[in-house]
Amino acid sequence: MQEISEAEIDKIHQYWQAINYLSAGQIYLQANPLLRTRLTPDDIKPRLLGHWGTSPGLNLIYVHLNRLIKDTNADILYVCGPGHGAPAIVAHTYLEGTYTELFPEVTMDEKGMLKLFRQFSTPGGIPSHVSAHTPGSINEGGELGYSLMHAFGAVFDNPNLIAACVIGDGEAETGPLAASWNSVAFLNPARDGAVLPILHLNGYKISSPTIFSRMDDTTLSELFKGYGYEVFFVEGEHPHNVHHQLSSTLDIVYDRIRKIQYNARAEGMIHQRKWPMIILRTPKGWTGPKSWNNLPIEGSFRSHQVPLAGVKENPEKLQALEAWMRSYEPEKLFDEHGTLNADLRSLSPVGDKRMSALTYANGGILLKELILPDFKHYGIKVAHPGTIEAESTRNLGKFLREIFTMNAANKNFRLFCPDETNSNRLEAVFQVTDRCFMEKIINTDEKLSPDGRVMEVLSEHLCEGWLEGYLLTGRHGLFPCYEAFVTIIDSMVSQHAKWLKTTQEIPWRKPIASLNYLLTSHVWRQDNNGYSHQGPGFIDTVVNKKSSVIRIYLPPDANTLLSVMDHCLRSKNYVNVVIAGKQPELQWLGMEEAVAHCESGASVWEWAGNDLGDPEVILACAQCH
Template sequence: MDTTQPGLDTAPLDDEELARIDAYWRAANYLTVGQIYLLDNPLLREPLRPEHIKPRLLGHWGTSPGLSLIYAHLNRCITARGLDMIYVTGPGHGGPAIVANTWLEGTYPELHPSVNHSEEGMKQLFRQFSFPGGIPSHVAAEVPGSIHEGGELGYALSHAFGAAFDNPDLTVACVVGDGEAETGPLAGSWFSNVFLNPVSDGTVLPILHLNGYKIANPTIFARISDEDRMSYFRGVGYEPFLVEGDDPAAVHQSMAATLDACFDRIAEIRADARRRANGQAVRPRWPMIILRTPKGWTGPAEVDGVPVAGTWRAHQVPLSGVRTNPDHLAMLEAWMRSYRPEELFDATGKPAPELLDLHPRGAQRMSANPHANGGLLLRDLVLPDYREYGQETEGHGRTTGEATKVLGKWLRDVISANPDRFRLFGPDEVESNRLGAAFETTDRQWQADVYPTDEHQAPQGRVMEVLSEHLCEGWLEGYLLTGRHGLFTSYEAFIHLVDSMFNQHAKWLKTTNAIPWRRPIASLNYLLSSHVWRQDHNGFSHQDPGFIDHVINKKAEVVRVYLPPDANTLLSTMDHCLRSRQYVNVVVAGKQPALQYTSMDEAVRHCERGLGIWEWASTDEGRSPDVVLACAGDSPTLEVLAAADILRQTLPRLRVRVVNVVDLMRLQPDTEHPHGLPDRQFDTVFTADKPVLFAFHGYPTLIHRLTYRRTNHENLHVRGYKEEGTTTTPFDMVMRNDLDRFRLVIDVIDRVPGLGENAAGLRQQMEDARHAAREHTRTHGEDLPDVAGWEWPH
């Protein structure tokens, strides 16, 4: 088929089918306009008056007619072909259109009985939209059938592909707004077809909704030539079909014919792939649709002497002065009556029978599809006993191991035990982050060319690697929201690229916690390695621990942050995270060889507590200490223990308590976070009046934020990362940020009452030790052997 032609000339709809689908579309448009404007008089039983209009007009009309046109035609295909389909709305600000379709399908009234198929129900439908106490103006968690938060643009296509992975019978129709298509994440998402296996995965049908304008500017795809636009999509691996026009009847026929052609082509691709399943894989050229219709189609053509329909002025609310301008009010009424509502709804406000007969039934409705409420399909992971994978240790702080490498062996077997519902996602870093054991049981999924020099690239695999944090995040979110499990591994500094995506997902979780019909989904799990303290060759650009600060801004009911200090605590932590639901879990762990501090039994108990006193490293002997040395993170833990060792040797009468924190949220009061420690228990561990020196993995201010309400906060002194970095040795890095063992000993001398004048010589020794360590690094390019090779003494 020559897809450079404007479209398909066939007319598959007979007169009756054409009339019915057009009526359904008109009904959706009528309901959309009503949601934007009306408080009352939903069926226009009387002329519109100002009191029928909302005082604040919020919503987006421009994209809505196209969204409803697509929805109506997809319903036809679902019914005719028995498709299992969900609808991802990229231009999610077109929320009233999707809400209108879910109401017509009957799903919305089923979930909200007061918003039923009646005149009063329609009134409530209109009133609740973008209204205090109602629902948002975009496609949000409150909208049945949605998995994609429409408040932010750029991620629809990655969510759609994430939903399709491991869902071989699912079709995901993904509408991409032409303004949204200009975003970097969306531009990268077109290449997701390189990773979609037509045998084991579902189908994504992208539909570029080309209506020409953003809020106030033209869109790029609308202003480049047809040849360039078609060449672009063929270049990224699609077979593009064009549907365009402004005559409803012609567009309906073209859309029906094009969807028929697309689904026929999809069936051919899948059948061919299954015939080849045991032979050479061939990357298919999947169909996609470019739908080019006017912005604000069927709305007011001109308002106050300027064009509106087909321009950027139709983007939001075409008639803005309806309450105060009689001409605008009259135009609104004429606009709504142009849809002929008397033909669409009976006297009670119920949709006409021919409309109710058009949409699919039950779970085949896109708004009722269980894949769009993934908790309904969620199955627990089969998790091997992590205790059997533990790092063998000889005492505390005397065995060297690689935490993420140990974890990788467990994850390898998690993948083996869950071949249809668990995947690793990451930007080309599985091997780099020492999780390469996964490749003992799986490959990287890849549908493009494979060279003899490649390793672990295959049409089917459980590892998803692409050099885009946005794409990894979007895939994983789509995968989780449709009922599966996964883990996102990333370098710590670059996870910031998905800050806004994390925001939206955390808000989704917080919102769905209060929606009874939304079932809990598997948690979004991050493993951040290659962290700030061990960027020995990458340097300052790779040194940023601030993602955890960003995460902790979100609601306590949703977020969790863990800093396991060694391999065994990492295993215990990750087992907990993969079992959890409705959280965002952030785990920070090093990948470099490092000392191990806990046996497996100790790690289990320590992680259950979340924080605890390490009696083996303390000298307070269960009595009130003179000072508390606290730590969170593997490198800070090393420095605290080395400082405690120095104090043990040089100030044997000083009572030192060492406290390690795994679960950062334990530092908050229990009134602020479910994991928080009650004040009495916190004071028992950290004391109510003694100096507390806290060595922290990240920015010091975060610990103060978490503990500012505690009794002893004024005695809390935090050392952490303070934006001093470069390409240097591990110990020089902690020295640059005053987190090193010698600096911590100096802090103890300076802050323990009465100690300073009695330990002046030791203080000077520590200053000299810092100087010597720096000079050695500058001379030899490596840390002092006594520092680099330090172990906890017998």
């Protein structure tokens, strides 16, 4: 490996300066984007929003990943965990040209730069956090905790992809993120890609210090070694030094990843519990204002959101803001049109190697249709309604088994479940695949291998987050879960539904496969497990959302369940909630009637009553929530 030259470091530093400048510009400016004249109060937005604190760190990582991509031609997905990081990431997509390709009015000149600034965190504009609007993103920076599970979901079955996942030290305190570290126990280096976690310790959340930032390096090393990672530290307050450290560290961790993959793929050594990760310690709001009124800003919680609040009304603060923004020397970075200088533009990868243009992050482009057998072949014979019993989900298992078989070559279907596949009576799938597990396998285990396509972990959060990442990168999946416990991910499904609704309004976001739930063990049959296992609340969480995003299915028997599941697995851009029993229950409809019933959505079962007038309410199922 060749040491990076000083000249390269200088250019990387300048690119970082340009991006930091654009990040600040989005937060503060509504005019005079290149500071061609002295700043006046009129140049400042009426309401200052967005978060400066996290931006310089996100920018630093991005620009160095660009260098790595240029050197290696790797496909790298940037998963941005920290909240409100849009000023940083959007600026990169802009300098790379992707933003202008997708939003042509935001041109790569002074006029476009002003549009970029004005649209930021403005009604009718774009959010202050990374979102579906942000090219290259599969993770929203609003509700924290899901970046790392999204990253793992993205690289499952994507052997060439590396997800570089930036985790804020705030987000790292959440439960879902904490559980995500265990994902390496399910990542097979032979068939999956790699995740490079980058834990960014900048010290503070909104006002409080973060737990992880106050741990010393030895403690952090032990902790993450325990989870299966080898930690590489990059730390400092002097940009030049940190540039060198980060650049060489990225080279090292990249080589480690490729070595692990080579060992697994060429040598068959798939058990290597030592994935590289980076811990980056840099000041919060780095390169921003140092202090105000003798109170520190850079390196403190005061840089979390907008430093120098009230700048529009305070001439001294205005001067401080101008000095700060001029410290990046925009006149040396952008040409007379406001376009980034050509020698800096050359630092960014081109085409779909740009992280903002990576096809994996717009999974609909890569989506292959799931191959489905004819579900009618798996139907149950029902001569007369209510004369035989069957377990609807056990029967469905055979259909799912065939899906695994037919899509084995495409490697684009997985089942995600909190260790309930058997309990939910889908065990037929284990005739053709296993549970996935990378830890030691012993002789009392069954249906367990590194190549399994059933992801069982006792965390509804992980099941949901992995599946979301898997779907967002263009694949298919199913999440069977006890009805009572799926409310654990209420807030996650709301965020995913929002993402889908938003993408439906963004033409370049191509449709992805639907997020399919199969909720069994429903409330009405939980007498044995007791009150704690009774909870029909999930339907309340989803039913208040728009029907353009959420669909709810209540198939009353085995044949309707087959028909419904076939429909859901073909659908795009929905959240499909299918609630069906696993216990032996009376069967009502033959296959033809089941299909007709499902096609109409609701129907009158004349044989089930004697009043042939108009019914007041008929639900499409026997389970009336």
